[in-house]
Amino acid sequence: xxxxxxxxxxxxxxxxxxxxxxxxxxxxxxxxxxxxxxxxxxxxxxxxxxxxxxxxxxxxxxxxxxxxxxxxxxxxxxxxxxxxxxxxxxxxxxxxxxxxxxxxxxxxxxxxxxxxxxxxxxxxxxxxxxxxxxxxxxxxxxxxxxxxxxxx
Amino acid sequence: xxxxxxxxxxxxxxxxxxxxxxxxxxxxxxxxxxxxxxxxxxxxxxxxxxxxxxxxxxxxxxxxxxxxxxxxxxxxxxxxxxxxxxxxxxxxxxxxxxxxxxxxxxxxxxxxxxxxxxxxxxxxxxxxxxxxxxxxxxxxxxxxxxxxxxxxxxxxxxxxxxxxxxxxxxxxxxxxxxxxxxxxxxxxxxxxxxxxxxxxxxxxxxxxxxxxxxxxxxxxxxxxxxxxxxxxxxxxxxxxxxxxxxxxxxxxxxxxxxxxxxxxxxxxxxxxxxxxxxxxxxxxxxxxxxxxxxxxxxxxxxxxxxxxxxxxxxxxxxxxxxxxxxxxxxxxxxxxxxxxxxxxxxxxxxxxxxxxxxxxxxxxxxxxxxxxxxxxxxxxxxxxxxxxxxxxxxxxxxxxxxxxxxxxxxxxxxxxxxxxxxxxxxxx
Numbered sequence: 001x002x003x004x005x006x007x008x009x010x011x012x013x014x015x016x017x018x019x020x021x022x023x024x025x026x027x028x029x030x031x032x033x034x035x036x037x038x039x040x041x042x043x044x045x046x047x048x049x050x051x052x053x054x055x056x057x058x059x060x061x062x063x064x065x066x067x068x069x070x071x072x073x074x075x076x077x078x079x080x081x082x083x084x085x086x087x088x089x090x091x092x093x094x095x096x097x098x099x100x101x102x103x104x105x106x107x108x109x110x111x112x113x114x115x116x117x118x119x120x121x122x123x124x125x126x127x128x129x130x131x132x133x134x135x136x137x138x139x140x141x142x143x144x145x146x147x148x149x150x151x152x
Numbered sequence: 153x154x155x156x157x158x159x160x161x162x163x164x165x166x167x168x169x170x171x172x173x174x175x176x177x178x179x180x181x182x183x184x185x186x187x188x189x190x191x192x193x194x195x196x197x198x199x200x201x202x203x204x205x206x207x208x209x210x211x212x213x214x215x216x217x218x219x220x221x222x223x224x225x226x227x228x229x230x231x232x233x234x235x236x237x238x239x240x241x242x243x244x245x246x247x248x249x250x251x252x253x254x255x256x257x258x259x260x261x262x263x264x265x266x267x268x269x270x271x272x273x274x275x276x277x278x279x280x281x282x283x284x285x286x287x288x289x290x291x292x293x294x295x296x297x298x299x300x301x302x303x304x305x306x307x308x309x310x311x312x313x314x315x316x317x318x319x320x321x322x323x324x325x326x327x328x329x330x331x332x333x334x335x336x337x338x339x340x341x342x343x344x345x346x347x348x349x350x351x352x353x354x355x356x357x358x359x360x361x362x363x364x365x366x367x368x369x370x371x372x373x374x375x376x377x378x379x380x381x382x383x384x385x386x387x388x389x390x391x392x393x394x395x396x397x398x399x400x401x402x403x404x405x406x407x408x409x410x411x412x413x414x415x416x417x418x419x420x421x422x423x424x425x426x427x428x429x430x431x432x433x434x435x436x437x438x439x440x441x442x443x444x445x446x447x448x449x450x451x452x453x454x455x456x457x458x459x460x461x462x463x464x465x466x467x468x469x470x471x472x473x474x475x476x477x478x479x480x481x482x483x484x485x486x487x488x489x490x491x492x493x494x495x496x497x498x499x500x501x502x503x504x505x506x507x508x509x510x511x512x513x514x515x516x517x518x519x520x521x522x523x524x525x526x527x528x529x530x531x532x533x534x535x536x537x538x539x540x541x542x543x544x545x546x547x548x549x550x551x552x553x554x555x556x557x558x559x560x561x562x563x564x565x566x567x568x569x570x571x572x573x574x575x576x577x578x579x580x
Contacts, residue, residue, distance in 0.1 A: 018480070058545075058546065059545050060274030060275075060278070063270075063274070064225075064231065064274055064275075064487045066227075066228025066231045066232075066371040066373075067278065067371070069228070069367070069370040069371055070235055070275075070366050070368055071278070104470075128387050
């Protein structure tokens with residue numbers, strides 16, 4: 001089996017979308033992460049769910065756990081409102097990281113090895129021109145693998 | 153010819169450092185590599201000569217203090233203090249600003265300015281947002297206070313570490329000669345902020361309850377860890393103070409303190425080392441190699457001879473030039489490479505001084521100018537850049553001119569006060 005055989009179409013976001021939209025897309029779709037694409041539909045970055053959350057939590061609270069502890073419960077429930085008009089592009093790491101992608105003809109072993117190595121529950125599948133052709137989630141990969149039945 | 157080549161390498165590197173067109177660590181590594189490959193700085197001296205190579209005392213002092221500060225950061229003490237101050241101020245803007253400035257100015261002589269700002273700025277923003285007041289004036293005041301307070305001690309500001317090591321000045325020397333004027337300048341600055349930021353002071357009594365809801369006690373989860381850290385920090389400072397008795401270099405004191413801090417805090421070694429700003433240490437190493445190239449090719453001695461001739465026997469004039477010149481240059485360039493480059497030149501001037509007191513006066517003038525110059529513009533010191541970055545990420549943008557219009561005023565005030573101090577104490 002190849003990546004093309006198990007790739008599915010998932011919603012994506014662009015760097016111009018608000019962070020709030022990115023979080024909503026992930027939550028509504030029950031996705032393990034998000035693919036950020038550029039204006040030409042090429043994957044710019046593949047973000048695991050925790051990294052999407054990283055965009056939603058103000059940096060000061062991530063860097064200083066003591067500060068996060070001082071926030072009272074009522075305000076703590078509303079931390080995401082501090083996002084304001086921030087876009088996905090505003091929150092991406094400054095250092096360019098190559099997106100987690102595989103070609104259409106990649107084997108499932110390649111996909112699994114990439115996910116394991118980069119700790120990414122989501123892989124973007126790209127065609128020869130580099131455009132996004134689909135995506136493979138960790139769940140999709142695991143259900144596609146010919147795993148031996150535990151009862152056997 | 154070698155002098156011209158080394159000067160050219162240095163000038164190009166300094167241009168890129170000053171303009172920040174390229175990562176400054178990359179710049180110094182390439183420039184230092186060029187100096188070494190071209191034989192402008194002999195490898196043996198670069199590594200093993202105390203005054204003509206890498207100043208390991210500076211590097212290891214910074215390393216030790218970074219480890220110590222990295223562990224203190226985890227105690228949550230700064231979040232506690234800032235929120236406590238906000239509650240005590242009851243939302244009164246000037247009172248709040250003064251308390252935050254005092255916290256910053258008292259911490260910065262013992263912790264480096266960048267760390268102090270990284271600890272105080274985020275909680276300041278939280279408090280300001282709760283009070284619905286603009287955070288920018290408070291952040292700017294904290295940075296200015298931090299740069300002033302950092303000038304007080306050997307370890308408070310990187311130029312002081314460089315100057316102390318080059319001149320053989322101890323922690324106590326800095327306490328005796330720098331701290332008094334820093335205290336006076338800080339008091340004057342606190343009074344000045346009442347006028348400087350008067351338009352920004354806004355009192356919202358209905359928002360005070362929002363601040364009172366903050367739970368500062370939850371910031372400190374391990375009071376025993378806090379006590380242990382404070383004891384170790386106090387011992388390290390005592391160790392610095394006992395240099396003239398025990399003759400142990402500050403770098404050794406800091407390294408031993410860092411080791412003890414790791415032991416008593418039970419923090420993982422890898423975790424404590426991850427708090428070290430390795431790029432900063434590499435930047436210092438590269439910088440020292442670049443300056444070594446200038447020393448070995450005779451550039452520094454040529455400039456030094458010129459300076460000695462220019463000064464003649466007018467050492468007050470030399471102190472004045474050093475103080476104001478360093479303040480002006482320190483305001484436009486990163487004061488760390490400036491201090492590293494100028495230190496050997498000032499050393500040449502000091503050698504010509506008629507007595508040790510006059511010689512030391514030149515070092516203090518140099519230190520005061522370089523330190524206070526750090527307030528001059530938004531890019532003059534790392535703490536300024538860090539604060540502006542934190543503010544921008546939190547949606548409280550501080551423009552270059554918004555910072556600089558206050559910074560220039562404070563730099564002029566502090567430099568003039570320092571100049572009067574130098575005259576009264578050393579030349580009258």
